[in-house]
Amino acid sequence: MLLDVKGLHASYGQTRVLHGLDFAIDEGSITTLLGANGAGKTTTLRALCGMVRKTGEVSFAGKRIDATATEDIVRLGVAHVPDGRGTFADLSTEENLRLGGYTRKDKAAVEADLERMYRFFPRLKERRRQQAGTLSGGEQQMLAVSRALMLGPKLLLLDEPSFGLAPLIVQELFEILAQINRTERVSMLLVEQNAAMALTLADRAYLIETGRVVLAGPAAEIKRDDAVRRSYLGY
Amino acid sequence: MTKRTLSILILVLAIACVLPFVLTSYRTFQAALVLVYAIALLGLNILTGYNGQISLGHGAFYAIGAYCAAILMDQAGCPYWATIPVAGAVCLLAGFLFGLPALRLEGLYLALATFALGVSMPQLLKYHLIEKWTGGVQGIVITKPNAPAFLAKAGLALSPDQWLYFFVLAVAVAMFLIGWNLVRGRIGRALIAIRDHHIAAEVMGINTALYKSLAFGVSAMFTGVAGALGAIAVQFVAPDSFNVFLSITLLVGVVVGGLASLSGALYGALFIQFVPNIADELSKAAPWAIFGVFLIGFIYLMPSGVAGAVRLAIERGHHRRSTR
């Protein structure tokens, strides 16, 4: 198991948002966390990265990371594409990407990865010197994903990557994610409101409601589940 | 206020009245200065403690009050007691006028602007165009007032130092009453609301612009009155005594004494009056080193100052007694 989470509670100030989440991610798999607005999906990703106050056990690659600082969790191989994309708006596209490779020792590999990102997302290459804040929503999303991939991570956390994107672009993005998962064994934890697309991409799914896991299983099964179909897939 | 608080206050007042008869002349003079500082600190506290507007330049208002008194006494032959309300009025206006542009400055920027005011004040006071009033670099010397004749006739012979002390005490009590009234009432609540939740206060219908400027004005008035009293006590005003370090001294007094606290003004005044006296023995630099350490230390460890610690101790005492 690459990521193992037991009894995760998290709060913002006095408000408790997560009430004892349990889930696990296998190496090489794509897992998705589904749920409505406010269910606690974003909070879960933030908690994993040490960005919110939490209790519980989180183990990554066998190592406990509950008390580790965000930047150190990242250095262990966890890349987080946050909601809102977290672009360095005043820096150029290329500077954003290079920051992704900042902590890596092998500079040649970083350069190679930079070129790889430009191959995946040619639009980024066109705009490499442009100020990142002026890119379109879709482009900034691609930039955010690329920057995370520049870390050479073992686990990629994606927070609502489809948000605000045209369906065609979402499809493009998800195809690239699937490819990366296949060829480089990058495991992924995908938080999505767009349940249909997420379930197509993922191997495994967890359904979260008000900070608790209410349903878990292989993505195909969850997709067929009646309750899910009615509430989240709309048919 | 509770009966208990009232009895403590009366006790303190009684002690204060007895002091000049048991202390030496010099100590009485120092006690008067403590009261002067307390009034000044009360002023700064109204602005910074209760209203949250940072001022690193309150020494400027102290200076204006001091020079008002000195110029009136020296050049207009004004009696010393009449200079106090004039100084207060002038500073009220000055503070209000400074408060108007200050409305557009928040926190850090206001601190910056008032810091600049504090640093440049001596230069302003030395300016040759106004030299014939301010006395330029040398400043103005004034004479210490004597106790009024009727007291001597009534059999109560007071030395000038003792009389000065009682005069300052009377003004201090008056100022504290004004201050107390202010912070307990509607105005005080408005000031605190503005400090804690600026936008919510606006939305609730409080005219934040008016109150904030008023806070500046009133605060300046208090400090200006203190400045006038200080000038009369020290018998001397000169530009270099009103540099930025005076403003910083007042800041120290408010932080150590306790923000948003009336009693804090007294604790702070005691601190800033006596620490330099004691520390001066060690070295010229020691008082300021101590001030600096206390500034930082209090922010880390006792952010609500001595007054806050006292309040906490009293509450704990009550709690222990009531849970027995």
Added chain:
Amino acid sequence: MLQIFAGLATGGIYASLALALVMIYQATHLVNFAQGEMAMFTTYIAWSLINAGMGYWPAFLLTVGVAFVLGVLIERIVIRPVENAPVLAVVVVFIGLLVILNSLAGWIFTYTIKSFPSPFPAELPFGIRLVSPHQLGAIGVTIVVLALLYAFFRFTPLGLAMRASAQNPASSRLVGIRVGWMLALGWGLAAAVGAVAGMMVAPIVYLDPNMMSGTLLYAFAAALLGGIESPGGAVVGGLIVGVLENVLGAFVIGNELKLVVALVVIVGVLLVKPSGVFGKTHVSRV
């Protein structure tokens, strides 16, 4: 004409100090009220080294290094505990720092005014009299420092990481940057730049614990004028303030009210365009 050159020279010094202020402001949104005293204190260190027999430039470099370390230490030890505290608390801590450094300098080095050497020759070649050698040298040193800083931030990975940390600490953590240390480094650099400014101004105003209060005020004015978030603006602001100070001082108001000019600039900028000439106006969400 003379005034303009002299103004550029002092303006360069103000620009350096203003740059230090801007660097810290960009990373923390705080104005380091103690920047002047830090510069003064490190200049005293240089003085001690020179007095002990060290050559000027070795002492200069060593002082810059010591200033860097001092800046890092101050950030880690004094500022870190109040990083997220309310503004008043932070301002008070800065003032406390100012006061401690001032009195420490007075205590260790005494309050007697000392002279500080200038490394530049006593006379310029070709008998140029337009500007004193020290002024020209100060301009030169300022240019070198600014160029080095620019190159560092623009072209090195560490500089990029520092810029990122200042702009967006949360995202910076997400790429593994240790934001806390970036902050400390920023303080170190600012302190180093301040030390250079101090050593350039000391030969002119003579070394004493209170020598930087005026310069600091001008640096504030310069930083605000140029835009407190704009390093380039700080430089331009510094030059403008320097020239303004000298020209107004010589022709308009005399040398007496120079600090008041700074006050007027500060209050004026804050009222008219708080983001400065080169800054962007910030809209904060309610």
